[in-house]
Each structure stands twice: as C-alpha cells, then as structure tokens.
Amino acid sequence: MTTTKTINLKNRPKGSPTITDFDFTTAEISELKEGEVLLSTLYVSVDPYLRGRMSDAPSYVPPFKLNEPISSGIIAEVLESKSENLTIGDKVIGALQWKETQLAKAENLRKVDPDKAPLSTYLGIIGMTGLTALLGLKEIGKPKNGETLLVSGAAGAVGSVVGQIGKILGLRVVGIAGTDEKVDMLKSEFGFDEGINYNTTENMIQAIQNTCPDGVDIYFDNVGGEISDAVLFNINKFARIIICGAISVYNNTETPKSLSVQPFLVKKSALMQGFIVADFADKHPEGVQQLATWLQEGKLKYKETIVEGFDNIPQAFLDLFEGKNKGKMVVKI
Amino acid sequence: MTTTKTINLKNRPKGSPTITDFDFTTAEISELKEGEVLLSTLYVSVDPYLRGRMSDAPSYVPPFKLNEPISSGIIAEVLESKSENLTIGDKVIGALQWKETQLAKAENLRKVDPDKAPLSTYLGIIGMTGLTALLGLKEIGKPKNGETLLVSGAAGAVGSVVGQIGKILGLRVVGIAGTDEKVDMLKSEFGFDEGINYNTTENMIQAIQNTCPDGVDIYFDNVGGEISDAVLFNINKFARIIICGAISVYNNTETPKSLSVQPFLVKKSALMQGFIVADFADKHPEGVQQLATWLQEGKLKYKETIVEGFDNIPQAFLDLFEGKNKGKMVVKI
Known part of the structure; x- marks a missing residue:
C-alpha cells in the first residue's frame, strides 16, 4: 500500500493554537474505487474559520476529529480516475484533507480551468x-x-x-x-x-x-x-x-x-x-461570474500570500492570527 | 394670566434617576392662538425610553432640555378651541408636556374615541x-x-x-x-x-x-x-x-x-x-386596526398599572426601573 504525508489534529487548542496541536504523520491510501479519483494536492487554503473547527464547541461546521486529518479548501490534480467526469491531469477544487495525495469522490469535486484564472485564485478572489x-x-x-x-x-x-x-x-x-x-x-x-x-x-x-x-x-x-x-x-x-x-x-x-x-x-x-x-449557495454561481468579470475587466485586484511546502500548512494557518498575511493566505505544495 | 402645574427636568441623572431630578413648578399659559386648543391632561404615559431623553447623549430622539417640561404620550380633553377640527370636549392624543393644562397646535393632535376603547388604551395596547x-x-x-x-x-x-x-x-x-x-x-x-x-x-x-x-x-x-x-x-x-x-x-x-x-x-x-x-410609521394605521380587532375579538388582553395624580408622574416613571408595573404604566390625572 502507498502512503502519504498527512496532518492530523492532535490536540484541541485552549486559547491560541500552536504548532504542537498538529500531528505530522503518514496515512495509507486505499485502492481506487468506482467513482473516485486519486488526487495530488496543489494549493491549500488556510482560513481563520478553521480555528472554530479545532474546538468541539457547537458551530456552523462540525468540529475536526482528534487524530484525523484536518480539511479545508484545496486545489488538486487528478493522478488516476475511475470516474467518467474527470480524467488524468484535470485540476479540481473541493473540501479536501491536508494530505499530499488522497482519494476523493468525483461528485464532491468541481473542475477548475487553469487557463481562465490562476489556480490559487479559485481558493480566493473567485472562490x-x-x-x-x-x-x-x-x-x-x-x-x-x-x-x-x-x-x-x-x-x-x-x-x-x-x-x-x-x-x-x-x-x-x-x-x-x-x-x-x-x-x-x-x-x-x-x-x-x-x-x-x-x-x-x-x-x-x-x-x-x-x-x-x-x-x-x-x-x-x-x-x-x-x-x-x-x-x-x-x-x-x-x-x-x-x-x-x-x-x-x-x-x-x-x-x-x-x-x-x-x-x-x-x-x-x-x-x-x-x-x-x-447559507447563500444559490447565489454562488452568479457571484463567481460577477467576480470573474470584474477581475478580467481589471476592476478587482487580488493579493495572495503564498507559502510553499506541505509541512508549512499549520504554520501558515497560525500566522493568520498574527496578521502576517496580506490578502489570501494559500500554501503551495 | 393663568398658570398650570408643570414638571421640568432639573438635573440630567447620572446613573439611576431620582425624584430630585424633577422640578415640580408652575408655568404660565399664554393666550390661545389660531389653530390651537387648550387642553386638560387626562392620562400620561411613562415609558423606559424617556430615560434616554433625560441624558444629553445622542439618541433617536432629542434630549429634554434642562428646566423645561418633560413630554411623553398624553391623552387630553379639549377645553377651548381655535381650530376647525377640534371642539370642546373632544379627547385627543399627542406628544404633550407634563402639565395639567397646556396649549397645543391642533395639527399635532389626533382625536380618539372613548366609546371605542378605554382612553388609556390609546397609550397602550392600541397605541x-x-x-x-x-x-x-x-x-x-x-x-x-x-x-x-x-x-x-x-x-x-x-x-x-x-x-x-x-x-x-x-x-x-x-x-x-x-x-x-x-x-x-x-x-x-x-x-x-x-x-x-x-x-x-x-x-x-x-x-x-x-x-x-x-x-x-x-x-x-x-x-x-x-x-x-x-x-x-x-x-x-x-x-x-x-x-x-x-x-x-x-x-x-x-x-x-x-x-x-x-x-x-x-x-x-x-x-x-x-x-x-x-421607523415604521407607514404601518401604524394598519397595525392599530389589527390590534383593535384582536382586542374586540378577545384575543388580546391588556394589563395596566394606573397611578393617580399629576404629582405622581415622576415616581411612576421611576417605578418602571424597579419593575413595579404589570403591563402598561399610565398616570391618571
């Protein structure tokens, strides 16, 4: 069996989260099943709201489980496919786990077009x-x-x-x-x-x-x-x-x-x-269209803070609370 | 010139208002002018929001002036009239001063019908x-x-x-x-x-x-x-x-x-x-109609705490903050 680097939640932080709340480990990748794809992570979104999911207090999204991978918005590339809708090389976006490589159901992914906009912007300005x-x-x-x-x-x-x-x-x-x-x-x-x-x-x-x-x-x-x-x-x-x-x-x-x-x-x-x-999911398609148009027209500018390296995902997240980012914080793998 | 009992604001209270913040005094009543009526106060509404007007901090209603009469919702009877729209004996409602007797412009008053509902309810349940x-x-x-x-x-x-x-x-x-x-x-x-x-x-x-x-x-x-x-x-x-x-x-x-x-x-x-x-003045007429209908149908009950006597207006107001009222607090003159 192949394995992949993965980042689990180790402790529920009391107060400010620290690097020791994360567990850098490996996980096995099981066999590709019908309707699934194997993905290689390209960009990981880190966002303040993830702090809420690290606690087990009730919130609008369920908490992360201890000793299981953290997840967030991720752009990935399809390495293998057992889905009719995605082929090798496709770039997709989804709520995925902090793993270098992972399986996912094709139906939970949306294809993104790298020629239309830089991939990272699908996590940010047009995401x-x-x-x-x-x-x-x-x-x-x-x-x-x-x-x-x-x-x-x-x-x-x-x-x-x-x-x-x-x-x-x-x-x-x-x-x-x-x-x-x-x-x-x-x-x-x-x-x-x-x-x-x-x-x-x-x-x-x-x-x-x-x-x-x-x-x-x-x-x-x-x-x-x-x-x-x-x-x-x-x-x-x-x-x-x-x-x-x-x-x-x-x-x-x-x-x-x-x-x-x-x-x-x-x-x-x-x-x-x-x-x-x-809560406004019905307005997302129209909204993305509007944002993309403004972006193309040069009316919207965007700023990204891109951190490199899978192992730096947790630190990039922690840096959000220090205000170290300008614009959207993204980790490039 | 005739005079009337009047209650002025003496001090802007720091913290809880007390009886010494009010000045029980007399004021002169000038001559009745065209378009005005002379009114005898029947019922005075005391309401928590008046506390805000006793301070000079900005609020949604202007503050009361020091050494001038306090005002609130009042039901009064017309004693004399130089207005075509009101005659002696009419009962009216308006934002009036804490005076036993006072002049007011007829255009700022609304006639109320004592046969349709008890007069005090125009300050409360249907007011x-x-x-x-x-x-x-x-x-x-x-x-x-x-x-x-x-x-x-x-x-x-x-x-x-x-x-x-x-x-x-x-x-x-x-x-x-x-x-x-x-x-x-x-x-x-x-x-x-x-x-x-x-x-x-x-x-x-x-x-x-x-x-x-x-x-x-x-x-x-x-x-x-x-x-x-x-x-x-x-x-x-x-x-x-x-x-x-x-x-x-x-x-x-x-x-x-x-x-x-x-x-x-x-x-x-x-x-x-x-x-x-x-802020919802356009919805008041319809609202009053609805409330009156429910009241007539017996679907709405109301409770009043009626205090008697002009001199007791300030104390009735102070009692609101002690929760001494059940339902609407009104002073009957």
Whole structure:
C-alpha cells in the first residue's frame, strides 16, 4: 500500500493554537474505487474559520476529529480516475484533507480551468473569499451609492475584496488594518479612500470619526473585539453590520466580553447579522461570474500570500492570527 | 394670566434617576392662538425610553432640555378651541408636556374615541405599546408558525403584548420576568407556554434551554444585560433578535459590557436589529386596526398599572426601573 504525508489534529487548542496541536504523520491510501479519483494536492487554503473547527464547541461546521486529518479548501490534480467526469491531469477544487495525495469522490469535486484564472485564485478572489466579500456586502450590507463602508481586517483576504467591491458600487470605503504598510496598500493598491492602523491609533473612536465624517452606514466586520466596539460609536441610523468573522476573539479561552451592542443598535435602528457564505449557495454561481468579470475587466485586484511546502500548512494557518498575511493566505505544495 | 402645574427636568441623572431630578413648578399659559386648543391632561404615559431623553447623549430622539417640561404620550380633553377640527370636549392624543393644562397646535393632535376603547388604551395596547409589540415582532422577527419566541421583560407593557401576538401567530412563547407572580400571570392571563423568573433562577442558560427545548428562533429583547447574554447560548440557526429596549442598562453610568455577541451571531447566521416603532410609521394605521380587532375579538388582553395624580408622574416613571408595573404604566390625572 502507498502512503502519504498527512496532518492530523492532535490536540484541541485552549486559547491560541500552536504548532504542537498538529500531528505530522503518514496515512495509507486505499485502492481506487468506482467513482473516485486519486488526487495530488496543489494549493491549500488556510482560513481563520478553521480555528472554530479545532474546538468541539457547537458551530456552523462540525468540529475536526482528534487524530484525523484536518480539511479545508484545496486545489488538486487528478493522478488516476475511475470516474467518467474527470480524467488524468484535470485540476479540481473541493473540501479536501491536508494530505499530499488522497482519494476523493468525483461528485464532491468541481473542475477548475487553469487557463481562465490562476489556480490559487479559485481558493480566493473567485472562490469562497470573493463570494464571502461579495455576498456579505450585497445581501446583508445592501449598499447604496454614496454610503460609507468601513471594513475591519481590511488587508486580509476577504477585507481587501470587500473594499474594492465597495468602490465598484460607489461607496466611500475606509479600511482598518494592523500596520502602516498594510494601510498604504489599502489606499494605493485597492483604492480605499482612507485607512486606519489600529496598532498605532490611540483613540479608535475618534479615528473612525475622522475618516468617516458622515458616519458609518455599513460595517463589514472580520475581527470583532475592541475595534468593533469603537465602530459602534460611529454608526448611522439604519446602519448594517455584517459579522463575517471575529478573528480577534477566536483564541479566547473565556467567552469574550465587549461593549453591550444592544443600546447602540436600538438607538440607531441598526442591524447586525452573522454571515456565512454557505447559507447563500444559490447565489454562488452568479457571484463567481460577477467576480470573474470584474477581475478580467481589471476592476478587482487580488493579493495572495503564498507559502510553499506541505509541512508549512499549520504554520501558515497560525500566522493568520498574527496578521502576517496580506490578502489570501494559500500554501503551495 | 393663568398658570398650570408643570414638571421640568432639573438635573440630567447620572446613573439611576431620582425624584430630585424633577422640578415640580408652575408655568404660565399664554393666550390661545389660531389653530390651537387648550387642553386638560387626562392620562400620561411613562415609558423606559424617556430615560434616554433625560441624558444629553445622542439618541433617536432629542434630549429634554434642562428646566423645561418633560413630554411623553398624553391623552387630553379639549377645553377651548381655535381650530376647525377640534371642539370642546373632544379627547385627543399627542406628544404633550407634563402639565395639567397646556396649549397645543391642533395639527399635532389626533382625536380618539372613548366609546371605542378605554382612553388609556390609546397609550397602550392600541397605541405605541401595541404597535411596538406587533411591528417589532412581525417586521424584524418574521415569525413562522411553530417557531419558539422568547420574550424578556415579558410582564411589561410591550412584552405582555408580544407574547400574546406570538400565540395568535402560532408560536411557542416563553417569557422572562422578575417575580413568580408575574410568571404566573404570563401563563394564566396571557397564554404564555412557559415562564422564567430571572430573580430566582441560578442558571439562566440552562433555564432557557429547559423551557425552549427546540432552541430560540425569535428573541424579543426589552432588557439587555445578563439575561440577553444567556439567550445567546440558546439561539437557533437564522435566529432573529429584536432589540426593543435595554432597560437593565439604561441607568448604567459607564458604557455597559456584556458578552461579545459577534461570535454567536456568526455561528448561527443570526440577526440582531434595533427596533424603533417610529421607523415604521407607514404601518401604524394598519397595525392599530389589527390590534383593535384582536382586542374586540378577545384575543388580546391588556394589563395596566394606573397611578393617580399629576404629582405622581415622576415616581411612576421611576417605578418602571424597579419593575413595579404589570403591563402598561399610565398616570391618571
């Protein structure tokens, strides 16, 4: 039997995950069955939401099992096929395991075209990342021309796309990020109107007020915590707050506390809604089409942080919580 | 010149308001002008939201001015009229001042019919209270038959109506209140399926789970604070949380802290929205009609706590924060 490198979940992290929570091991590859393909992993997506799956608290996706492989969005190449729909050399995307080589049912995979767009972008700008940005902003944010959009985690994978789509839709766009370099990038590369470096800003409430003089109509929240508390002081009547993620509190060991949002929401008749891209599956095909078109037209730019090497997948994931990525974090095998 | 008893705002309260924040004084009544009427106050509505207007922090309604009369929803009788639309003896409703006698423009008043419903109910069940319950539940809660509705401040003016409308719409309804007597009333008088006394319950998370075994689909929140924190652990996927009030934190001197709601909302794709009845003015006439019909059909019951005497208006207001009212608190002059 052939074996493959594999990365299992070793421990459920308490607080911040560390490299010792992962088990670098090998697994056997069983025989190819009818309807299956043998895959070689090409690109692995690492995403903050995976932190939730490492715990066994109830969430919108089931937790990873201990001593079993972690999985995420992966682009792979077909090495062998016992499916009519896929042939050797095809590139596919799917929710796959952190293994160098693996079997998968063809029906759970979608073919991607490397001539249409770089393979890694199917995990990012024209994949779940882009769809999260587009559908979160449109379906919950309901943007209207001339409104002010504030984005936290703005230099991250989703945030950088949200801001650009905001500009396409005619919004004033302000981004919050953690270094001056990132803030510069928001403005020079992604067309944000203004940026705030939360690490060097003493008074976030004031900084948001200064950069959003007409108040905040839409807040696309990737971070939660104190940054999001400060935003509440600046929301306009009928503001929409899209809760896409809360990376700042994912590693908390206690249920995190922050400002009571209720008084702010009632004062401003504001809406706050959790967004999960999977809930809008019926809008994915149209969304991907829209993103691909904008990309081709040069209206959307994307940034990737590509880490190389299978063994570096866990570290790349850990680096997300240090903000070491600019744009989408992907591991190339 | 004639004078009238009047109650002014003396101090902006820090924390809980006290009786010394009010100034019992007299004011002059100027001459009746064209288009005006002279009114004698009959019923005065006292409501938790008035606390917000006593501070000068920005809110959805402008703050009261110091050393000027407080105002709220009032039912009055026309004593003299220089308006074509109102004659002596007419009963009217309007946002009026805490004065025994006052002038008002007829155009800002609406005639009410004492033969159709008791006068005080125009301030309650078929007034803003009923509309708040009906429109908050329908427009934000979007109830579906068979879902579970949880109501905090359930024995209060709005809460007791919310629960009854929930039953009319086919929901399982659970109420949270502060005494056993109130909890009994919810079940025996208002048809709630279950009730929780938060003052005698040690583990609110568990109590909500026990009384809402299928989870909470809609949470109508009148109180905020720790009670609402406990609800978050019990919300279902796609839950809707209507933030109608946050009486538990209105008197806090510091911006209150509570659990970070963001992780809960994103895990459950849940919505939380501030509700202010004035935002839905276009739906008021139809709503009043619906409430009046249910009332006539005996499907809606209402409870009033009627305090007597003009000088008792401030104390009745203060008693709201002690939960001394059952149902709508009204002062009869």
